Amino acid sequence: MALTYTLDNARSLIAVALIIFISWLLSENKKRFPFFLTIGAIAVQAGLVLLLFAIPNSQAVLSGVTAAVDGLADASDRGAQFVFGYLGGGQSPFATVPEGGQLPFIFGFRVLPLILVISGLSALLWHWNILKWITRLFGLLFEKTMGLGGASALAVAANIFMGMVESPIVIRAYLDRLSRSEIFLMMVVGLATVAGSTMVAYAVILGPVLPNAAGHVLVASIISAPAGILLARIMIPEERKATELDYEVTLKYENSMDAITRGVQDGVMVAVNVAAFIIVFVAFVGIVNNLLGLAPPLNGEPVTLQSLFGYVFAPVAYIIGIPWEEAHAGGNILGVKLFLTEFIAYIDLGNIPADAMSERTRMILTYAICGFANVASVGIMTGGMTVLMPERRSEILNLAWKALIPGFMATLMTAAIVAALPAQLFGG
Template sequence: MFRPENAQSLVGLALTLLVCWLLSENRRAFPWRLTLGAVAVQVGLVLLLFGTPGAQTVVSGVNDAVDGLAAATARGTQFVFGYMGGGDQPYQVTNAGALFVFAFQVLPLILVISALSALLWHWKILKWITQGFGLLFQRTMGLGGASALAVAVNIFLGMIESPIVIRAYLDKLTRSELFLMIVVGLATVAGSTMVAYATILKAVLPNAAAHVLVASIVSAPAGVLLARIVVPEKPGQGGYYADYGSLLKYDSAIDAISKGTMDGLTVVLNISAILIVFVAFVAIGNSLLSIFPPVLGQPVTIERILGAVFSPLAWTLGIDWKEAHEAGYLLGVKLMLTEFIAFIQLGAVPEGAMSERTRMIMTYALCGFANIGSVGITVSGMGVLMPDRRTEIIGMVWKALVAGFLATCMTASIVGAMPRELFGY
């Protein structure tokens, strides 16, 4: 059943397209056919998982798989860290909530998924899945082979791995294709972090794993569209074919597991450091803001400022105005800090304090690497692979940040425009 809240979400869709058109390097070259194609792909992918016969079986399978991975990871974590990792407690527990230690019960998942992803790539399973998505994007959105492959790889591996996979074609990419690769990298998340996000939300969001997985997949065509609006492709350029069979390789299964684990360890260390520093910075900022007098009876905090700035955007996604301030704050946290902190805070919102529909929409809006910290990662990571184009990357990365951030908002708007009955609400 179509409701006013669904029309409200269409405002967010129109807003994202308008902002990117205003940022466009050629406003006369608006890609109307690509717009229709990208929206159709997004709607089709969401309907495929949540609206087709047997979809609930697939959703349950995704959630069960995540639960299985979490349980298996817990065995390893408990073996290494004992009771701190959730094992048998050596003393009587009076506060069960204090047993959840983020560093021991969420971050280890990234190690396991990173190693598993590398192993599945070595066994060509993930490569076949990636090729399938690459061909889908190639056929439906007219991407060149190299760009289509980079977009597909972004969904499962991440924003730095995708240029490594098409490294042989980086010098051939046009400005538009390079910008597209950056935007899609910022609009999606890596497979290693998807499971961590699902674990954070599973207690407060039904089918959390399925929503997180779909969010990253569906935001890829949104990133493609917005990138093409901001930096349109010139006629006759791009379209290089990529050889799917001769890319990222491992010497053996053990080599894949070892290198995947080391890559995951790098991600875990980076996330841990960023969480410590940014949470500390927020505390410092709130301390500095305490010198100002209270506003409307409450102290001035970073949380309140971000909520006030981003609450109108949250409303356009289809969120009730009563919850828009909290949702806007989470959008601000995602952009200014990281999506990891935003997901942690979304998961900490009490079950009755936010509706399931708002929590679901925010899951899609937050599920992307578009934050200020990722700007540095993008410039440094891609600058190493393309030193001759480092200046060009620096010149476009801030526009890419805006487009990547709005891509997840576009995805949230698409989901919000669909009847809530489709998702069981």
Template sequence: MFSLLNLQSLFGLAVIVALCWGLSENRRSFPWRLAAGAIGVQALLVLALFAIPGSQVVLSAITGAVDGVAAATAKGTQFVFGYLAGGDQPYVVGNQGALFTFAFNVLPLILVISALSALLWHWKILKWITLGFGFLFQRTMGLGGASALAVAANIFLGMIESPIVIRAYLDKLTRSEVFLMMVVGLGTVAGSTMVAYAAILAPVLSNAAGHVLVASIVSAPAGILVARIMIPEQPGQGGAVADYGSALKYDSAIDAIVKGTSDGLMVVMNISAVLIVFVALVALVNLMIGGIVIADAPLTLERFLGWLFMPVAWLTGVEWSQAGKAGWLLGTKLTLTEFVAFIELGKVPLEAMNERTRMLMTYALCGFANIGSVGITVTGLSVLMPERRDEVLGMIWKALFGGFVTTLMTAAVVGAMPAAIFS
């Protein structure tokens, strides 16, 4: 049964598309067929992953696999860090919740999943899954082979790792295709971080691992649509053909594990550094504006972002009574990264946020579109295609907007679905 909240999400979907059209470089060239196809593919993927018979068994298996990886990672972390990582405590612990430490309980997951992803790529398991999605996007959404493969790789790899897969074709991509790659990269997440997000949300959201995986998959067609609306492809251009070979190769299983671990370490260090700096900057801003009292409480950046993003959260289908908290989470994602936003979402008491809002925010937060990712994207793409650095710099802020609204579009599509399919 459809409700007013479903219609609210549909209205939000229309507003998001209209905003992208308003920022388009060619408003006369609106991809109507692509818009219908992208939203249709999103809806079908959500239905396929949640509504078809047996899908809940698959999602439960994904959750079980994530729990298994988390438990195995905890063993390795405790071997290195002992009681600091939740091992046997040398003293009586009065507050068990205080034992959770982001550095020891979340970041090691990224190392393990990064190594596993590299190993699965070397064994061609992840590679064939990626090729399958690439073929789907190529056939259903009219992408060139190289762009389709990069988009598919973004679902499982990172926003910098995926261009490596099509490195031989980067110089052949049009401006529109480069922008598409940037938007999808910012609008999805890497496999290494998916498990970390799921671990954070597991205590407060049923099927958290399934929702996070679906969010990254479903956001890919949304990112394609957003990018094509904002920077349409010129007639007769684009469509670089790829032979679906890959520049991402490993010499052996051991080589894959070692290089995957090394790549994961770089991700962990980047995340740690960005979180330290951005959390410190927000605290500094709060100290400067803390003397301003509004509604009998000091003004903070979090409160300001909550007010600013309330209408945005409402457009995804969130009830207005909870839009303030949801808007704060969206603002936190944009300024402090999605990691902080997911941690804060996991801290929200069950009675303070209903299941629908919590689920919609999981989809809306599940993307790399934050201010810190701007520097990572520019740096990474500048290394891969230095001759196009100025072009990347000229599109990066528009790509950040595109990546941000990509996840909002995904949340709106999910919000428009009947609640029964998720139960």
């Protein structure tokens, strides 16, 4: 396989340096820049990408991940169809519906049930020690390569699979011992990654327009964790010895049924939050677009919130490696992700026809928006963490908005590192 390197790849390296520089400008202690951690984080990110894409038969492994996700989606559809009938994707009773009687993809009946299934399955796999050991392996990786303490390392690793609200529960017994820097780190990584339940939902949304979408979304959440660690440590360096951890006092379930029950209950909360925020934010977009419709056209097109996002964030899309001719569309997606939600951004990205955007640009954006760093998630995160740590409420509220910037930049850094590598590694 011949690898080619272009200016688009090289430009992405400038983005990595710029993101690190901005984080340093926002640092509370500019004299304590973590040089070795910077090298280690970038090396871990690039190494994980190469490990997951460049080794022989890696594409077959990622195709297997995609097949597994398709299997989970199909199983979830069966449950949804049992409850919701044809609205869940079954045969339509209406003869006028095209394409063999199949209804269009309905988000509420196809994606939200999937969140419930994956949430319950994740809790069961944790109880069976499968997900627990995978999380511990990633925790050990972060502990050895980035110098994290046991508690922080496990919480960071749990963020990759469980999400920003669930991961603190894993180390609940240690939350009162965490330093300010460790709490900030947990917030940033939580905003830079996504939960397993939503990860699968994103893959289902992108599946029709991006080959190996499930593999890309999984890799995106994994490799954004080191970026989140780095940017958090640059902005608020650790001042004391990291909190150690006894793995025997982490999250536990009584039995398999307890795991499924609590997992489904947690999934209901996630699904309700996702549905509620999407309804509200889509409505807000409609209100703003109606007001913007009173303004004169911009470049011959009606002024909308999405078009404004495109102009504001086009330079960001360009610097992380997207060609200029697609930068406006890319900036639109980035703006929607930051100010609305990543779910809406993925839906918008999935609605762009396959021939209207290059596969490389779509792949870069998949990494750039694969994180919870948006305005709505800050509220969800602070609500969950203040319940777990009520005595540190003011500290959490003070750090939450500060964490949004590095959380957003961490996924941009991940996208830039992916864009810096030859497209042929990813099958392009």
